[in-house]
Amino acid sequence: MREQIEILASLQNADREIKEKSGAKGELLAEIEKREEEVQAKNAELATVRAEWAEKDKLRQEKEQLLQEESRKVTDKRMRMNRIKSIKELQALQREIDQTKLGNAQLEEELIKLMEELEACAASLGAKEEELKKLEDAWRERRGEIEAQVAGIDRAVADASAVRQSIATQLNGELIGRYELIFSRRGGMAVVAVSEGICQGCFMNIPPQLWNEIIKSEKLILCPSCHRILYYKPPVPSDRQL
C-alpha cells in the first residue's frame, strides 16, 4: 500500500499542477473577456455620440436651407416693392417682410445654438475616439502577452496530463476513483503526509493507534477529521541535527 500511496502522491502533484494552471488560464480568459467588453462599450458610446451628432447636423442643414429660402423671399418681396404703387399694398408687403425677417432672426438664433451643440458633440466625439484608441492600443499589447501565456499554460497542462496518464497506469482504478472524489471535495488536496502525528491537511492530531497503522502502511487510512488519504513521511533531518 505504501508504494501505491506514494505513486498516488505523485499523481496528485500532476493534478495540482493541472488545476493550478487551469485556474491561471481561467483568469487570463476572464481578462480577455473583460477587456473586449470595455472596447465594445467604448465603441457603443462612440456610436451614440456619432448618431447624436448626425441628427443635429441634419437639423442644421434643414434650418440653413429654410433660412436661405426665407431670405430669398425677403429679397423677392423687396424687389416687388419697387413695382407697387399703392401705399396700402406697400404697407402690407412691408409687414410681410418684417414678419419673415423676425422669423429668420429666430432661425439664426436656433442655428447658433445648434452649432454650439454640434461643437460640443464633436469635442466629446474626439475625446471618446482618443479613449478608444488608448484602450485598443493597450489591449493589443496585453493581448499578445496573454496569448503567449495561455499557449505556455496549454503546453504545461498537456505535459502534466501526459505525466498523469503514465502515473495512473501504475495505480489501482478503485484507488484512483476514491482519490479523485477526495481531490475534488478537498480543494485539490487528497493525499497528505502525517508528520509527527499531525495530519498535514487539516493539522489535527492523529490518534496513536491510527498513527501506528499509518507507519505500517498496510491499508488505506483516511484522516478521521478531514477524510484525506494519509501516508507516513519520516522526519527529514535538518542541517542542525547533522
Ligand SMILES: [Zn+2]
Ligand atoms: Zn486531516
